[in-house]
Amino acid sequence: MDTTLIQPDDTWLLWAFLAGWAAVSIWLEQKYAWASKVSGAIIALVGALILSNLKIIPVEAPAYDAVWGYVIPLAIPLLLYQANLKKVWNESGRLLLLFLISSVGTVVGVFAAFFALHRFIPELDRIGAMMTGSYIGGGVNFAALSAKFETSEGMISSTIVADNLMMAIYFFVLIAIPGIQFFRKKFPTPHIDEVEASADKGADTLAASYWHRKDISLKDIALSVGSAFVIVAVSFKIAELFGSVIPDEGAGWLLLGGLLGDKYLMLTTLTVAAVTLMPKFFDSLHGAQEIGTYLIYIFFVVIGVPASLPLLVQNAPLLLIFVFIIVLLNMIVTFTAGKAMKFSLEEIIVASNANIGGPTTAAAMAIAKGWKNLIVPVMLVGTMGYIIGNYIGTIVGNIFARLI
Structure with missing residues (x-):
């Protein structure tokens, strides 16, 4: 690993950067109009990308693993504390269809990219399977399919680099789309209109008006954070228990294990159940959304770190083209179908994001944009990708293996 100014084991310095840059991104977004249009999420991501490529911060470090392992799980329940289950179920069925x-767009993209590049990229049948699972589900599917098809470590690392850069670029594109007048004219935008209608016209930016100062007490913070820890711990233990006792043979058992053994699906389910059973308690907590959103901004910083441009140029330029074709066709299919079926622009964006980036990044985008009514539905439908991703990825990999 190349030497960087801040070493991977400089945990306090790295956390100072992660937490500090997330704070700066939020401040810029709420202070300046240009930053509000770009969004704090992109500022957070790009800042980390620049520093990692200038060799100031490392590409891998235990601090980043802690964000994935602890910060994100804590953010999820905090951001679901005001979930209206009745409204969620009315909306999530529609979003699941999209x-x-x-997901069909992802598969179409994988096949198109495979036929265009399989003569130039080794092990592309295995990589195609991995990326099918990853771009329908997430990193869990990527890891599972890479192990299943025994892809070489060199090709796995190169694919990860290309994937990380493509994810960062596409995330930037999706966040920028709502600010482009062409899309605002062609698609309905009820969630954007709601945010703009509720904005304080005297505020510096739209972000500042949405995140206006609220009444909050020490008790609110204590109960919000404390309950989030409890929900995460209980959810992960239950998922771990189911994962250990459910057999991993047979399609039915695999499906059941995927449902009950997935810790993020269990976390979402238990949080929504708790909020539904005790609505008065969770409605009374102030500050949960703000704390959860700040944690999500730390996540935005982390996802910008691994996009190493020199490593990509050295090892994976064709792989970048491969994943670009997949993402492009996913976007074309999703936006075309969404337009034909009269989905809103916001639903189309989060559905495509849930495919390519997984439910966490899709929910994070909905949070960053203030589309609060889409946060829970996209988490619910996005976690379904974890379940079906391995099945579809396996089918695609087996088809490709016969074609080579």
């Missing part, structure tokens, strides 16, 4: 259509 998500499945978007």
